[in-house]
Amino acid sequence: MKATPPRPLDIAEMTLADLDEWVAMALLLWPDEEHSAARAEMEMRAELEGILKSPRDSAFMGRDGEGRAIAFLNLSLCEEYVPGATRFPVAYVEGIYVAEHVRQKGIGAALVKTAERWAIAKGCTQLASDVLIENENSCKFHTRVGFAEVERVVCFIKDVETT
Numbered sequence: 001m002k003a004t005p006p007r008p009l010d011i012a013e014m015t016l017a018d019l020d021e022w023v024a025m026a027l028l029l030w031p032d033e034e035h036s037a038a039r040a041e042m043e044m045r046a047e048l049e050g051i052l053k054s055p056r057d058s059a060f061m062g063r064d065g066e067g068r069a070i071a072f073l074n075l076s077l078c079e080e081y082v083p084g085a086t087r088f089p090v091a092y093v094e095g096i097y098v099a100e101h102v103r104q105k106g107i108g109a110a111l112v113k114t115a116e117r118w119a120i121a122k123g124c125t126q127l128a129s130d131v132l133i134e135n136e137n138s139c140k141f142h143t144r145v146g147f148a149e150v151e152r153v154v155c156f157i158k159d160v161e162t163t
Contacts, residue, residue: 008064008065009062009063009064009065009107009110010062010063010064010065010067011060011061011062011063011071011073011110011111011114012060012061012063013058013059013060013061014051014052014058014059014060014061014072015052016049016052018061018069019045019048019049019052021061021069022048022059022061022069022072023041023044023045023048024069025069025071025072025097025099026044026048026072026095026097027040027041027044028097029095029097030044030095032044051074054076056076056077057074057075057076057077057094058074058075058076058118059072059073059074059075060072060073060075060111060114060115060118062098062107062110062111064102070098070099070102070107071096071097071098071099071102071107071108071111072095072096072097072111073093073095073096073097073111073112073114073115074093074094074095074096075091075092075093075094075115075118075119076091076092076094077089077090077091077092077122077124078090078091078092078128082126082128083128083150083151084126084128084148084150084151085126085128086125086126087124087125087126089122089123089124090124090126090127090128091115091118091119091122091124091126091127091128092127092128092129093112093115093127093128093129096108096111096112096129098111108141108145109144109145112127112145112146115127127147129142129147133152133153133154
């Protein structure tokens with residue numbers, strides 16, 4: 001039996017028309033367990049609308065050959081400290097998501113290529129990203145698509161009593 005060829009992937013810059021699908025996927029990537037589903041959705045929608053309005057941020061939607069939203073990429077330009085950066089601005093991957101049923105098919109790598117083209121168009125020579133230290137799958141993905149690890153950090157905080 002022949003393998004079914006992968007359906008074409010369409011990656012385009014986000015518009016307001018993509019917002020509902022983008023919010024749904026973003027909540028899968030960044031679940032908000034502290035608030036109700038309605039509040040989490042409202043806050044995510046406001047944050048993503050801010051990206052659409054920002055001249056320093058951008059986002060891209062990946063759709064399969066039938067037009068279904070299956071992936072997204074959020075980007076920003078950073079002018080301040082970025083670990084490992086040697087020249088500013090730096091293009092920063094703020095979020096990347098590929099639907100579980102289509103992972104390991106090159107979609108994430110295609111999104112990173114889109115990020116590279118965006119970075120070059122913005123005058124950047126580097127693309128940065130970060131991952132939670134315990135997210136081994138994302139660490140492996142970043143390495144596979146050409147990122148080099150530059151730093152590991154564990155952050156602490158302690159409340160102090162004011163009297």
